Amino acid sequence: MSAASILSNAVSSIQIGIEDYKSSDARRTLSAVRNITAGVLLLFKERLRQLSPDGSDEVLIKEKILPARRGGGAVGFVGKGKRTVTPGEIQDRFQALGIKVDWKRVNQLIDIRNNVEHYYTTMPHARLQQMLTDAFVVIHSFVVEQLGNDPVVLFGAETWDTFLEVSSIYESELKLSTNWHQNVAWPHPTVKALVVESMRCLSCNSELLKPDTLGPLADVNFRCRACNATHEWSDLAKEAVTDHFAADWYLVATDGNDEPIEECPDCENDAYVTADQICVVCLSQRPPRRCSICGDRAAQQLNGRDVCGHHYDMITRDD
Numbered sequence: 001m002s003a004a005s006i007l008s009n010a011v012s013s014i015q016i017g018i019e020d021y022k023s024s025d026a027r028r029t030l031s032a033v034r035n036i037t038a039g040v041l042l043l044f045k046e047r048l049r050q051l052s053p054d055g056s057d058e059v060l061i062k063e064k065i066l067p068a069r070r071g072g073g074a075v076g077f078v079g080k081g082k083r084t085v086t087p088g089e090i091q092d093r094f095q096a097l098g099i100k101v102d103w104k105r106v107n108q109l110i111d112i113r114n115n116v117e118h119y120y121t122t123m124p125h126a127r128l129q130q131m132l133t134d135a136f137v138v139i140h141s142f143v144v145e146q147l148g149n150d151p152v153v154l155f156g157a158e159t160w161d162t163f164l165e166v167s168s169i170y171e172s173e174l175k176l177s178t179n180w181h182q183n184v185a186w187p188h189p190t191v192k193a194l195v196v197e198s199m200r201c202l203s204c205n206s207e208l209l210k211p212d213t214l215g216p217l218a219d220v221n222f223r224c225r226a227c228n229a230t231h232e233w234s235d236l237a238k239e240a241v242t243d244h245f246a247a248d249w250y251l252v253a254t255d256g257n258d259e260p261i262e263e264c265p266d267c268e269n270d271a272y273v274t275a276d277q278i279c280v281v282c283l284s285q286r287p288p289r290r291c292s293i294c295g296d297r298a299a300q301q302l303n304g305r306d307v308c309g310h311h312y313d314m315i316t317r318d319d
Contacts, residue, residue: 010042018159029123030116036135037113044090047146105134126226127206129170136163177208177225187283190276198240203229218283237280241271
């Protein structure tokens with residue numbers, strides 16, 4: 001695949017996605033989501049194509065990579081077949097190559113595309129604005145820093161002006177939804193981090209959530225400015241804590257790290273943050289449990305005694 005075809009396909013997909021967004025036909029919303037997400041991923045593939053060695057059949061964008069002998073007997077790698085890399089493989093290769101991308105935003109784009117295709121027949125307009133805002137941030141930094149192009153020149157002034165306009169509108173909505181953060185007596189920094197970084201509407205996955213009234217956090221209901229759905233704090237917090245600690249759970253499975261959350265002894269929700277000794281649902285706090293042997297944070301109980309993970313392993317191994 002030539003440089004011109006990948007890059008031109010990326011530009012065309014994004015331009016068509018913006019045209020879909022501007023259409024008054026609600027049925028073109030799905031097309032907008034598909035085209036803009038596809039365009040972003042094509043930009044990423046173009047960078048991998050640029051970095052592929054000469055004579056490697058664009059190895060870095062191919063899903064299948066095989067060893068091959070070169071002149072003088074040296075072994076290199078070439079791409080095989082027509083299937084190209086998946087989003088997960090792009091992320092792995094970018095990480096190995098030191099290419100910085102805001103993967104949180106990219107993954108949100110992909111999640112929105114998947115949700116619209118499989119679950120939602122319509123999308124709130126504000127949610128589509130959020131998708132375009134995320135795409136705008138990702139595209140701008142990637143085109144400038146990795147592809148060395150001017151986004152206005154590459155996409156055209158009309159397309160880029162739409163991105164700028166939508167981003168400005170959405171950021172204004174987001175500011176209205178988050179100003180209340182300043183007026184809350186947060187029980188713990190971890191709870192605030194969960195709200196700011198991970199709390200999303202359970203109906204449309206938008207971050208445009210605002211409390212109906214101010215009061216004790218555990219008693220507050222939140223209304224989504226995108227779809228108007230109302231959710232209780234407890235339901236939002238349970239979902240947010242799972243999302244917030246997703247990477248930590250991966251390390252539990254791969255490296256044997258301590259579990260980041262456990263069942264709350266008071267409300268029995270799996271939302272008790274072990275490192276901070278606070279439940280993000282009922283907001284109860286308890287003194288940190290300490291290992292009865294070394295004084296480190298306790299991760300287990302053994303014969304009625306609190307013990308850390310290290311001493312739990314040592315004692316049970318001897319048994």
